[in-house]
Amino acid sequence: KSSLPLPPGPPGLPIIGNALHLPIERQWVTFAAWAKIYGDVMHVSALGQSIIILSSPQAVTELLERRSAIYSDRPSLIFGGELVGYKDTLPMTCYGERHREHRKLMAEVLGPRAVGQWRAMEERHMHGFLRNILGTPEEFLHHVRRVVASIVLEISHGYKLEEGNDPLMSLAEQAVTDFAEAVVPGRYLCDTIPICKWPVILRYIPAWTGIGFMQDAKRFYKTMVAIRDEPYDMIKRKMAEGTAKPSFTGSLIERDANPSIEQELIYKWTSGGLYTAGADTSVSSISSFFLALSSYTDVQKRAQEELDRIVGRDRLPSLEDRPNLPYLEAIVQELHRWNPVGPLALPHCVQQDDVYRGLQIPGGAIVMANSWAILHDEALYPSPDKFMPERFLGDVKDLNPDPRRFAFGYGRRACPGRDLADDTLFICAAMTLAAFDLQRDDTAVEYTPALICHPVPFRCSITPRSREAQALVTEGK
Numbered sequence: 001k002s003s004l005p006l007p008p009g010p011p012g013l014p015i016i017g018n019a020l021h022l023p024i025e026r027q028w029v030t031f032a033a034w035a036k037i038y039g040d041v042m043h044v045s046a047l048g049q050s051i052i053i054l055s056s057p058q059a060v061t062e063l064l065e066r067r068s069a070i071y072s073d074r075p076s077l078i079f080g081g082e083l084v085g086y087k088d089t090l091p092m093t094c095y096g097e098r099h100r101e102h103r104k105l106m107a108e109v110l111g112p113r114a115v116g117q118w119r120a121m122e123e124r125h126m127h128g129f130l131r132n133i134l135g136t137p138e139e140f141l142h143h144v145r146r147v148v149a150s151i152v153l154e155i156s157h158g159y160k161l162e163e164g165n166d167p168l169m170s171l172a173e174q175a176v177t178d179f180a181e182a183v184v185p186g187r188y189l190c191d192t193i194p195i196c197k198w199p200v201i202l203r204y205i206p207a208w209t210g211i212g213f214m215q216d217a218k219r220f221y222k223t224m225v226a227i228r229d230e231p232y233d234m235i236k237r238k239m240a241e242g243t244a245k246p247s248f249t250g251s252l253i254e255r256d257a258n259p260s261i262e263q264e265l266i267y268k269w270t271s272g273g274l275y276t277a278g279a280d281t282s283v284s285s286i287s288s289f290f291l292a293l294s295s296y297t298d299v300q301k302r303a304q305e306e307l308d309r310i311v312g313r314d315r316l317p318s319l320e321d322r323p324n325l326p327y328l329e330a331i332v333q334e335l336h337r338w339n340p341v342g343p344l345a346l347p348h349c350v351q352q353d354d355v356y357r358g359l360q361i362p363g364g365a366i367v368m369a370n371s372w373a374i375l376h377d378e379a380l381y382p383s384p385d386k387f388m389p390e391r392f393l394g395d396v397k398d399l400n401p402d403p404r405r406f407a408f409g410y411g412r413r414a415c416p417g418r419d420l421a422d423d424t425l426f427i428c429a430a431m432t433l434a435a436f437d438l439q440r441d442d443t444a445v446e447y448t449p450a451l452i453c454h455p456v457p458f459r460c461s462i463t464p465r466s467r468e469a470q471a472l473v474t475e476g477k
């Protein structure tokens with residue numbers, strides 16, 4: 001898939017063609033190969049839209065972090081943003097006052113000081129997760145989705161999932177699926193045909209015309225409105241009845257009884273956005289844990305030895321044990337590196353003309369960080385395709401930098417859920433390995449080619465390590 005014709009570029013910033021419209025499955029791999037030829041700052045032109053692809057720590061640090069005052073906007077998407085309406089969510093909102101307000105609110109619930117308060121709750125949900133795994137191990141991927149949903153929805157709405165199919169979780173899952181489809185740049189023609197830059201025209205095309213994207217837009221719009229309004233209205237109603245449990249949404253409603261429509265939209269998307277931005281990503285990293293550890297059983301054994309030595313066999317690990325479990329910590333880092341959840345992060349947009357190393361970067365260009373290329377650069381991470389946590393235990397200068405520096409994005413757009421996500425992954429990995437052995441017959445490692453990548457569903461045998469371990473799971477100790 002990387003053997004695409006490459007038109008020769010001019011010296012300096014090479015123009016390498018209409019890249020986003022080529023049928024490339026894993027664009028980041030192709031872009032990484034191109035970066036070896038054309039350099040770590042590439043300029044791709046897609047129907048007149050400039051796209052700058054950055055593939056080195058130096059380039060992402062200088063542009064997306066040091067110059068973040070002008071590199072923190074998002075590209076506007078006609079389909080996902082304007083027609084469907086996701087432009088008001090935090091990941092898609094333009095850089096400016098609104099973005100700052102969103103981030104400030106989100107830091108109250110996810111910032112480094114706030115995140116400690118969720119640890120006991122995360123551990124409680126993980127005990128339930130282990131019990132579910134014990135009951136129906138073959139459904140582990142479903143249990144992963146459910147435990148992540150329980151954690152995020154308890155934080156955002158104080159919501160407890162119903163047994164079986166939970167209606168709020170199903171709605172939120174649908175919204176995540178729609179969102180992932182709607183915001184892929186270039187997926188819908190209306191994002192690339194210049195006349196469609198006037199969304200106003202498109203809004204008046206009725207769905208009955210049969211124009212495919214209008215029908216999709218109508219369907220996605222319905223889910224968008226439901227996930228934006230229903231959980232928020234539910235908390236408002238419960239607060240009026242006096243039955244609401246403490247939650248982030250509740251605290252937003254409490255502090256501002258009569259918000260303007262615009263302000264209420266920010267509240268709705270800040271709390272609702274915890275699920276849309278935070279669930280699928282954590283599901284992906286935990287699924288990668290199951291894939292990697294069941295494939296690399298030597299890594300699994302070493303982690304279990306560490307757990308037995310430090311935590312012992314008469315209780316399950318907790319997040320308090322984290323500083324004493326360096327090998328498990330290295331596993332978490334390697335999971336963020338090996339198959340990053342967002343190989344191309346999310347696209348940024350530069351707001352004015354700029355010059356970098358003598359190269360012209362036009363204002364309005366989309367700027368994509370190829371995190372995958374950085375995390376798979378042999379000069380930084382030797383043998384990058386191998387799952388080797390021990391790479392992080394050495395102390396060689398300039399080798400194996402902490403992958404979280406790249407996997408969670410950059411500058412003022414970097415992921416606000418990083419600490420929560422990292423804790424969730426750690427405690428899931430620690431508890432699962434303390435209680436179970438994982439094993440796979442297959443060795444194939446395949447991921448879905450999307451903005452947020454997931455391992456292609458796979459089978460994995462999960463059995464209790466011992467009778468004692470099984471008892472710990474049943475008793476939730």
Ligand code: HEM
Binds near residue numbers: 416
């Ligand atoms: C392993 C799990 C996760 C990974 C790998 C991850 C990664 C990312 C990345 C790469 C970005 C784009 C950054 C950029 O544009 O430069 C991002 C943005 C974002 N993430 Fe995460 N994320 C994870 C979990 C979470 C969680 C748990 C939450 C919330 C509960 C969350 C909320 C967000 C939000 C709201 C944004 C948009 C920020 C903005 O545009 O200002 N993420 N994340």
